[in-house]
Amino acid sequence: MQASQQQRSSGMSNGLYYQPIREVEAYCLPQFRTFDNQLRYNDSSQGTNFSAQNFYERYCTLESSPVNGDAVYNSPSTVSFTPNGSPVSQQDSQSHPADQHHSPDNTYGSSVSGSCITDEGNDFKHKLKELETVMLGPDSNVLDSYDSTFQNVTNNSSPEMDSWRQIMEAISSRDLKQILIFCAQAVSDNDLLVAQSLMDELRRMVSVTGEPIQRLGAYMLEGLVARLASSGSNICKALRCKEPASAELLSYMHILFEVCPYFKFGYMSANGAIAEAMKDENRVHIIDFQIAQGSQWDTLIKAFAARPGGPPHIRITGIDDSMSAYARGGGLNIVKKRLSKLAEKNKVPFEFHAAAMSGCDVRLENLGVRPGEPLAVNFAFMLHHMADESVSTQNHRDRLLRLIKSLSPKVVTLVEQESNTNTAAFYPRFCETLNYYTAMFESIDVTLPRDHKDRINVEQHCLAREVVNIIACEGPERVERHELLGKWRLRFKMAGFTPYPLSPVVNGTIKSLLENYCDKYRLEERDGALYLGWRNRSLVASCAWK
Secondary structure (H helix, E strand, O other): OHHHHHHHHHOOEOOEOOOOHHHHHHHHOOEEEEEOOEEEEEEOOOOEEEEHHHHHHHHOOEOOOOOOOOOOEEEOOOEEEOOOOOEEEOOOEEEOOOOOOOOOOOOOOOOEEHHHOOOOOOOHHHHHHHHHHHHHOOOOOOOOOHHHHHHHHHOOOOHHHHHHHHHHHHHHOOOHHHHHHHHHHHHHOOOHHHHHHHHHHHHOOOOOOOOHHHHHHHHHHHHHHHHHHEOOOHHHHHOOOOOOOHHHHHHHHHHHHHHOHHHHHHHHHHHHHHHHHOOOOOEEEEEEOOOOOOOOHHHHHHHHHOOOOOOOEEEEEEEOOHHHHHHHOOOOHHHHHHHHHHHHHOOOOEEEEEEOOOHHHOOHHHOOOOOOOOEEEEEEOOHHHOOOOOOOOOOHHHHHHHHHHOOOOOEEEEEEEOOOOOOOOHHHHHHHHHHHHHHHHHHHHOOOOOOOHHHHHHHHHHHHHHHHHHHHOOHHHOOOOOOOHHHHHHHHHHOOOOEEOOOHHHHHHHHHHHOOOOOOEEEEEEOOEEEEEEOOEEEEEEEEEO
16 A cells, blocks of 8 residues: 555556546546535536535444334445446435344344445445446456456556555455555545445444454444544534433443453552552642542542551542533532542541533642642543643643642652554554554453443443544544653653652552453553553553652
C-alpha cells in the first residue's frame, strides 16, 4: 500500500487506470462540496443530491434501540458507483436468520443491523470484478477467470496491481483485520470508491456476537462510516447508539469493572501510593479529578480504618463529569452520602467537598485547599480527556499539572491507558486503536460468553463510543486522546514533578489480584511504573509523582 501511494500522483501508469481521487472525480463521481458541516455532492446532469448523512444511514452497522422478541437484522440499502458515475442501489430488506447466536432469546437490548449478515449467495467473482474496476479502471481485464485470479495478477507488476492483489488476498482469506486496515488506508487517502467497496465487504463480516475481532470490527467500521459521513460534533451526534437509562449504564460500567482487572489495577496501585505517602499523617486531603461513583475510595477508607494508631481525618474533593453524573442518576451528593456512610461505619472522620465541573474548568478556588493540610491528587483515567497544546492554546493538560504542582502535594497518582492516539494522524491512529482494543476485546472474551446480553451492552456502551470517537472525530470533538507513559513522564517533569516510587507491598497485592483472572494477563514493573497488559500488549500504566 505504501508503494502504491507514491505512484498515484502520476495518473495512468503501465496502462493501468488509476488516478488520484481529485482527478477522477469528474469521471467517476460528481463534485463533492461541503456546507452546513455536511459532506454532499451535486450531480447537475442527474439533478440528484447525495447527502453524507444518507451515506451514513446506509452503511451504519449498529442500532441500539431496545428489541422486543426476535432480533431483527436490517440490511441497509447500499450504493455502488459505476465508473460512469451512476449509482446502483439495493433496497432495504429485513430478515430473521436462524443462527445459534441469533436465537429468539437473543434480545440483547441492541438490535444488530446488516453488518452481521453473511450472504452466502453473493457472487464472489462479481465482487472481485467490481473492486478491480474501482481500483484499476473499467477496461482492466485481470479477472479472465475466477480460478486464475491470483495467477494472472502475479504476472502483472505495478504498485496499483500489488495493492489490488493484497486486498483480494485479504478478502478471499476473510482476513477481517487486514481488510479494516486497507479500508482505513483508503479513507485516509480519500479513495472513496475503494473505501465504499471495502465497507461492503466489511458489513458482511463484522458481528457484535462473533469473535473479538468481529465485534471490534463492527465498531471500527462504525467509526470509518461516521468519519466519511460527518464532520466535527455532527459525527457523534449522528451515531444511532441510544443512551441507555442511567441505572443501566451504571450497571454496564460495574460489570466492566468486575470482569476486567484494568480498573481495579489502576485504583489499587494509586491507593497504595497514597496510603504509603500518608501513613504518618493525621489529616489527609484527596483531590480526585474524576470521582465517578467514588468506588475507588472504598478500599482506601477501610485501609485507613485499620491503620495502627487510628485512622486520619479524610477529606475528599470530588470533581465530576457529565457521563458519571448521568450514570449515577444525580449529582455528587449521591457520592457524598455513600462515602460518608461507609466512613461512619468504619469509624473514620470524613468530609466531602463537591466540585461539579469538568476538569478543564477547574481553578484553584474550586479545590478547597487548606493551608498545612497534607494533599494527595488522583488522576485516574482522566488526563487523556484534557485538550493539550495540539488542540487548544489553553493546553489544559499541562495547565492542570502546573496548578497541582503549585499546591506542593505529597503524592500525585497517574493511571492511564497505554496507547498513542493523541497527536497521531488518522491512519496510524486507526491501526493503534485496532491493536489496542483487539487485546481489550480478547480479554473480555475469556470472561463473558459471546451470547451474553450484558457483554454486548458493556462493549457497546462502555467501549464502542471510545473507539468511534478516536476514529471519527478530530479537533476538540475528539476527546479520547491517549498518550504513552513516556510522554506523560515528560509532561510531569516539565511541570516540576519527580517520580515517587511505588510500594513493593502494593505490587505484591496486585499480583495476588491477577491470580483471580486469566493467566494471559501480564504485570510488569519498569522504570518505576507498573504496566498491566494482555499477552504481550501493555494496556494500562500506573505511576506516582511528588
